[in-house]
Amino acid sequence: MTKPTRHLLGISGGKDSAALAIYLRHKHPELQLEYYFCDTGKELPETYTLISNLENYLGQKVTRLEAAEESPEDSFDHFVKVYGGYLPSSSARWCTKKLKLEPFEKFVGNDPVVSYVGIRGDEDREGYISRKPNIQSIFPFRRNIWSEDVVQKVLQNDAMARLRGLYEELSEPVQLARVVALAETPLSRGFTQAQKLNALLDADTRLFNKVVFGMLRGTAYPLAKASAFSLLDNEDNLIRSDIFRLLRESGVGVPAYYEKITFEVDGQKGEYARSRSGCFFCFFQQKIEWVWLYEQHPELFERALAYERDGYTWMEESLTDLIKPARLRQIKLDAIGKQRKAKGPASPYLLDILDDEEEVGCASCFI
Template identity: 55%
Template sequence: MAKTRHLLGISGGKDSAALAIYLNDKYPQFDFEYYFCDTGKELDETYQLINNLESYLGKSIKKLENPDIDSTGDNPFDFYYKSFRGYLPSPQARWCTALMKLKPFENFVNGDDAVSYVGIRGDEEREGYISKEANIQSIFPFRKNIWSSDVMTKVFQPENFEMVIDYFQSYYSGNDLDKLVDIFNEPISFDKNHKNEAEKILKRKANSSLDLGIARFNRGVFDFLKTTKYPLAKEIDYVLLENEDVLVRDDIFRILRESGVGVPEYYEKVEFEVDGQKGEYARSRSGCYFCFFQQKIEWVWLYEQHPDLFKKAMAYESEDDLFTWIPNETLKELIQPERIKQIKLGHINRTNKTKTKSSPYLLDILEGTERDGCNTCFL
């Protein structure tokens, strides 16, 4: 029987880097395979982070390549950009995600049973990347609930109730077992017409069950998985079942700094002044420097901190075809002095309204867009 592979993608972002460090230090028994999907349009800080990580981990991070692209002399983005005849990727047409991230990853897995470790934090509400391939299972070590939503759907399927509860009886008894049964008995419909409501109920069921004890809930789920075709069904035991750590943004920055790997410079806030008012900006994400999920203040950051890259981003736009990175606004229009002033003042006002004394990170202000976008790019 082929061995299950344990894979961890390095995006160049803070969360995936911290996850690699955390798991390496806490669970040295894992034989992780680290990989990086290079679009050819990353910031220099991304490559520096990867070099630092390789030194810390004592292991190489495999760059996933496409031989068909390599033979053309183009980098991945330019190859596909030409293939789409200048049609830029967008939230509605994320060909960049599909072709430069997911396709290379699934080719790398090559049909093997694999567990993919994803750095969604305990203070985030979003769900991470879940492959449609049955041989790839996602695990989220930073969260209270390490299991993906597809696993939770199977666990809480009403038709699986008797079988699942039978497994859980090995870990629950008395009042706790009664409480667990009540949680499972809460009505839920997985009809596609009630998707949003089902997601809310599913999350509530999972959280309520975990409140009765994280480790024993995990053990019950793990026993149930033995009846499925998930990659972890092959494992005799799994050390993360006992892990009750929940890591948030402050923990991520601490891990990066204490390890010596360091925080990518683009996360560090930079001061600016406009109309006598002082503000700060930074970048909220890893990934391509021209990512269309950026806030407009981040585009201004790119223009002022990396003018050469901003100029290259402008060159991809076509005003005649309405192919622009930002809907209804070209980068040429965005960098007009009055427009930059307007964007900066708006950012200062939003920051003053939402900034809290509990966190020193500007990223807390930018987190709205940090949670948007491609989960495989920005972890």
């Protein structure tokens, strides 16, 4: 007996995944979505507030997934012991694997799953794609809703005959010649996969989606067995400002850690905030974000500091050194200098300053 396809949306505690839940509930209420949150036990309090607000808006619980359910300690502390006190880092992200990806894949099991991912149209990244063939990622905020692996299968030169055939079958007569010419143009150094993708999307996004949906037939992707998929009509391309608007207008609200807080040093004023969700001691934080944690959540900073032992630190600089008065002063002055150089319109949030760092990290934690 064929298992029914499940539709899952992971809530990270950040703005994008929360906004995606709101967006899909409003635009695609026909989707029977399941929501989940991989709880490390080390989240900011603002993260739990966001999830509670989202549950109230959706009228549905967000399932908590824990990586070490049977341990007397929370998931992160459990695995710190397993790894002998070795802290995760950008080059050894065991936290992502153990606390986020493995609980998710256990939750999925062998069920066919469509996973909805909140990467925006103004971001140049792909995000997590499972290696399990029963999990397919979809990106509703982007004009191109399909994952990189699907696009590659569809646009590879070996698939041109089938691509052309579906365009001939599904196109309106007035557009047939143009889209068929694009479809049968082979990939080359002068016409890359990205260029061909954008050309076909520019020609007709909905048509491209229908062609891709047709080309999934006979593959192992979960949507290969679907008779219809409402997101084929998607033409939206949502950017950061749209995300904040969705959160505000829904009443769910923007996570409080994005809000600017003013600080002063040497008679100069600057602002700090946090650019991401995730654990309060995330090693992807900028130095000024560590200062924000030290001054706004001193109890959490002390907990982060307590992990730095046996020679392990969260970054190349220890937290003990980071909070020395001279170092704090310099970090704040550096942040003020960066803010003065920053371009773009004024914003109630500091992401116009921190945007270069916003995309650094793991999509499983931060979207």
